Amino acid sequence: MLKISNLALCLWLAASSHCLPPDKVSAAHIIKTRSIDLNNAHGLAMETRLDRIVEPSGYKLEIEPYMEDGVFKGRVSINVTFLKDSDVILIHCGHDLEITKVDIFVPFFDGQRVEVKEVTLDAKKPIATLHLSAVVPKGTKGSLDFAFNGNMETSHTEGFFKATYMENEEEKALVATSFRPNNARRMFPCFDEPEYKVVFELSVVRPKNMLALSNVPVDKTDEIEGEPNAVWDHFELTPPMSTFTLGIVIGDLKQVNMSVFKDRLGNNIELRVWGRSEFVPALVGVMDKILVVYKHITQLMKSPLPVSRLDFVALPNYQGVKPVDNWGLIIFKESDLSSKGYLQLTQEILYQWLGSLATPAWWSDAHINKALVGYLAADIAFKVNGGSEMEGKWPMTVLYSLYYEFSKRYPHSRITGMKQETACTKIELLFRMFNYTLGGDTFKKGLQKFIESRKFQTFTGDDIWENLNTAARADGKIPQDMNIKDVVKSWIDKDRLPLIKAERKYDTNKLVITQKVFLRERPHDVPDAAKMSWPVPIIIAREDRLNFSHTVPSSWLKDKKELTIKSMPNKDQFIIVNPEEIGPFPVNYDQQNWILLSNYLQGKDRLKIPELTRAKLLHDAWNLAYAGDLSFATALNMTLFLKDERHHLVWDPVFTMIDHIGRHICSCIHGKFRAYVRILLTPLYQELIKNEREDEENWRKNLRSLTKTFLCQAGYKPCIKEAQEHYSKWMEAKNPDEGNPISNQYICPVFKWGTKKEWEFGLQRVINFPPSRKQSERTYLLKTLAGCPIDEYKINRLLNITILEGNGNFTETDLFLIFSMLTGSSQGYTTLFHFVNNNWDVLKEKFISKTNLWDNLITSATSQFTTEEGLELVSNLYVAHQGEFASAEHIIEKSMRNIREESKWSAENLPVIEKWLDAYLANSSVKDDLHM
Template sequence: MRGSHLPFLLLVTVTVFSVITHASHNEIRRRRSIELSSAQKLITDNRLPTDIEPLSYILDLRPDFESSTFSGRIRINLTWKAESKIIELHSHYDLQIDETNVQVRLLGADDLSKGKLVDIRRTDRLPKRPVFQVYLKEPLKNGTKCELEINFNGHIWEHAEGLFKGSYTNENGAKVTYLATQNRPNYARKLFPCFDEPAFKVPYTVSISRPSNYTTIFHSTILSTEKLENKTGYVVDHFKTTEPLSTFAFGFIISQLTKVNATPTDLLKPKINIWARKDLHGDLADVYEKVSITLKSIQNYWNIDFPLSEVNLVAAPGLSTVKPIDNFGLILFKESDLVNQGYYLIAQELVYQWLGTWITPYWWTDAHVNKAIAGFLAASTANEIDNGKEFDGKWPMTVLYSIYYEFSKRYPHSRITAMKQETTCSKTELVLRMLNYTLGADTFKNGLRKLFKKEECKDLFITDDVWKYLTQQAHADKSLPEDVTVNEIATSWITKDRLPVVSVERDYAAKTAVVSQRVYLRERPHDVPEQDKMLWWIPLILITQDNLSFNNFKPYLWMKKTRDIILTNLPADDKFVIVNPEEIGPFPVNYDTKNWNLLASYLQTEEGRKQIPTYTRAKLLHDAWNLAYAGDLSFATAFNMTLFMKFERDHLVWNPVFTFIDHIGRHIDMSNVHKKFEIYVRILLTPLYEELGPVPQEHEEKWKDNLRSLAKTFLCRAGYKPCIEEAQIAYHKWMDSENPNEGNPVSNQFICPVFKWGTLEEWEFGLQRVINFPPSRKQSERTYLLKTLAGCPISKGKIERLLNITILQQNGNFTENDLFLIFSMLSGGSSGYTTLFNFLQQNWDQIKRNFKEKTNLWDNLISSATGVFTTQEGYDMVSNLYAKHQGEFGSADHIIEKSLKNIKEETKWSDANLPVIENWLNDYLKTVDVKDQKFL
């Protein structure tokens, strides 16, 4: 997968009958690694027995474009590591094996036994596992070598798994089909019978057929080509034997794509090839330079040359995968990824070539750490090349904030199970970033380089290898105490679906502080099981006001999985401290009120905003608000931390502001405090928006337009007249058009302000466009229109009109999916869910009749109408409804009971925090002029 700054290691071609010289698969199996339970659940696979291993594959594949099928023959050279009479290997259920012609031949050392057929008792397909078994009549001894031969047939898939097909329209308007493979993580078994585990790395000798006017791009060069006698217009290419590969790294593409003319670069090795359809060539001319720059940067980091002499990057038309398909020396990208993106995606895929494909993770749990390393190094490479322009400086904050929110839930991933793998990898990537800072960048880099110098199992690694070599380097460089290992540190973070929060309580007279850690829980109630048992190794990086040095991130000390610890020698009582500056570790930090207020005061000075860097200003703001939301900090203190924002113009510091405006605004929008909060938002955002101006300037940075858009969106929500008037002007062009059903000329940004603040006539026009939406247009446009029709209005009349048509009248233009969408959008704001609740209460009998046979809709309606209240008033409303219709809720009985329980918890929050928020807003609004004719 990836390399170091060693001299280039020549990859000698291994002949098909040779024995691999690296440590055996069995030997590796006995080594232990961190068990990432979350990772294991995501890639479920049973390991094959350890008594027989592959030495090499001889593979002949014959795809048929016309029938979307393929046939093949594979000869696998095997070695017995223990006596056995059962050969087990992977074969997908859809791969058809010719079981009558399976053969096993001895590959003996003497001429008498060589080539002799071994008697087979039977073959079998396991019903619940993608495994094919060959039972021999007699067991073979340890050290025996045989060749297993299997003929098979399979389907060419429409989706990107195994061998799949794609298509595009060429420059002449003709449809062109191509075939490609996607074998990651364990789809090679859909293509041919094999030992489909990452640690089995063997050479391949491959032949692949193709139409004569197509080209096959594979890992190795073509030795010869010959016509197929039994298939007119087809030829077969015979390729040079590859270096040892895992099955997931094996791949090819058969297409009519052509090579983009290479632009000169100063990169001598490897040779770079870019493949694409002809009419895209002009857009890809600069990719050679991008790849060259990226390769040089990565080679410099690893201190080792690229492990292949050639790399092929393919712009695959219509590729449906979320991420590129990476094989050793062959990477398939979406066209847009190569045309539009910067350096990150290219860097990530090239890092995978060193660490992932060349140096390969032993098992899927190790692959997650591998992915995290690739992500971290790719981001570092991209930032180094373009000074952070690709990310607008947001890496890793965007990822970090989402991790904070996910892991502070009562049940992480409960709503988005498919995201678990991504968040696990992202958290590991953040831990690597923390180690890079706390150990030192050179120590971290040199520790990773050791992966390529290790003597045992040189081309495989387990997670423990990463931590072991980082520890060795850190001890040698004296950047980690001798009694501490990186394994201990990393394990404490990676094996939990949680993050800690650190609290710093200062004793100003004694110049000390008690620093404590516990599980960070933002979502209420904080009743997570076993939270008292969770502890982390936490680096305490300390900045003090009398020494504002933000270039040394060596920990003041480590919290070694202890509940609390004492900091000493702190500054005087008029000086603040900052722990975990620049988000070095993925954890929020709380302080005593006095330290927070010292920080708030300092940030309101010009010196303070200059001395405290961007990421740390953003962190302080983000931590304060989220700790207040979680109930761990007074909202008065959190609001004080926003006072410096009237001077702040860095978009990275503003990003968390929009999040907390949204979160807090939604939470309190049923209370009387909300109107005062909206005034505060207007005062906060208006100077920023007016300074940025209403339209982008020529050649301005991307972040400015993004910041302008966010400020405008939230000002529109708060009733900013210029925004609403602009939206209505644009919207009326649609209303005045002759055929409004033919298309929507209005930008999406204008629709919600019109539906929220505009007239009933304007809203009704939108409703009619949904009702009369022509099937020839994209349904996504209708979906967006319906979402805004339901989710944006604050007018009770508009919402009731929509509910009457869809629920009572059961208008046939609205599907059940539409109703689910409407309920979901109404639950997003108090106007929506309060109106929905009252509508349910007033029309109970008819709604019950209409939904009698629609249990899912009924349950969803009850959840949306009762589950989002946050005050005692809301609790009383839902409680009275429950009492009045006791026994009538049917399948939704448990839902309203859960709603009452949740509302009671939220009511506690409101009772505790709304008075504090209101008192702070009252005091603040006395100091500012709130008369502004620009707002409704």
């Protein structure tokens, strides 16, 4: 047995500041008390795993927290089995944890007792190596015993942490754990990997005036001799579980209420809600929500939750991004548990099955688990409250962002951290696709088979897909030559999505389905694009028998082969492929079918097409036109029904489209496009302001706000007048630099459409901005000064004063911000280009040595043009100053390449857009006299 003195160990670990204070080193069990988020799964996937020398089969853990000092000590005995002959054992141990004693107990070998000779700690990894006095044979069973000390975390609520809060004008303390994903090693030496699922026998010391909660109920409580203010709580044996699901809470908490839920299999579970005394009233209705959600989940899951109690704790001053989903003990921020929504609560209860009962084998599988929980939670939340919490936008909120990301030439190139998140989103949508295409009963059956087969164990994605496949095969829901695992692999392995082309042959009533990679950004020169294909479910809604509840595919498009479907409707009736966005892919049609769809949507029966599908048709058309796969005349015709459309889901993608196209077209047709936007949005806005209520839904408030913002940008006269009236109050203030007395919503319209005097007033407020005010207010003001105007005078004035005049009130950071904001409109970057061209020598001398600023200036001034005229401007600048660009040489060369591609798009589409706008404005029944 290796014994190490407390002082010697502190020196050995070079961590003397982490030792227990002298009065806490004794063996007495005393607590001195006062009166009182996917985690980085990608990084975790790369974490070094422990060598599989031994595996644990159970922990006996004792923890003594000293709350006043924020320290703790403890002991743990771990039952292990040797998996190979070895004289070393590797175990996780946080660098701040101090091992004061370690023993190994195994049978005698050659008449000698095996001891721990030495413990070494990896300087970079939280791993301790126990060096043994003899080689222990494979198959040997024994135990490892540790005594240890440590510090509670006080600056963050993770690991084993202490938090304080005020109640009744008194400071109180609590301690709790948040071990996900790999923080258990910071509290005790352990095998801190998900696959080691074993039982825990936990004991903790707590003050008598506090409560201790863990994963399971307290089995017994023992008095501590000589310590009248503290007791030992010994908890029942837990089910087999991973270290990160172990949980402890010690604090002055009150039970809000308790309910016993009996599931359909006759299993009883106590559901309890806890919070501090002052917060109890805010938690009164939480149990009703829990019961509703729990009922839905138990109807979904066949396997009962193998715990007798589930506690929901509203923890004061908990700062975690997401709740702590320990098995049987879920810790929430107070505001999260008391909130009105159902989604997060549903997610956390689902994690009891998908995360605790069945656990991802490694962090590389965590995103699949998160995706499944995310989909099921959204589905249940919709059933519970009609999706009002998400304003009905799911799955559009995640789907459309996925379309944009995967249609780029280089997905994730700008924000590499998005890769895991978008992969998770795609899998979530695949679960949704299978729920539709297999049918809800078959999907549920496959999910239940998966849970039953992996309970108390770990799983990989393959376990889910194989169980879904077995259920689908048994119910005849997939073709015999298909396997769900292969389907999923095809979708997951590519950071792309397919575009389906549905071309009807009206003379024979046939439909020909083909696929290709969906790309929006130009050029479409993605490597291997021609080789990419996906297994795609083909689901068709047809006008002659509209039925949006039938979601089983009539067939699957596999490999790269085209698919021909017979018996389509006659030529004057439309079809819709992939209604309700059942699969994550856009669909293009032949010209005639688009016309049929546009006409139907403008007719009296348009509401027979559900809002999600109406939104899809609109979104697909506009994005296909943007990508060059559809005429803009067709896409713009698809917006004609919006004059009668009032559902916010359908309007939601419209604002993104207006923004995308508004940024892309040249200034030559901006006036006509703004008039189109005003005519499009005015009836909706007038109706929204007419029926405004204080208690109205969030979606209505958001829709009104968006509509107003885009109308203001388009020069809607009532908006400009209102903004100027409010702005005048600031201009008339005695001390305008003391603060901005008006809402930010009024500033951009004034800077864009208002007078030079109004804009100059804003400029002076930036110049004279007092350091005592929040700098974020100055930043917002400068962003709008640069990004909102379309008047060349205002833009040149800003560039002159900040660059040529060298006004000392503007920093280099300000210049970066100005350049960036000017790229948002054709007037902005065109004026910036001419400014650079006209002041080349001065700017070169000023910035050539400041590489980042110079490169940013050249990028902003040259990269945004989209027409032949723009290409000529940039090319002339390049020729005139060839060899003078220094570090920005490659930037302007890249700009010319990109403009050359964009100019092809503009040459093809701008005449079409302008012609359509001319006809639309000429035939519009709405008189557009509401612009500046």
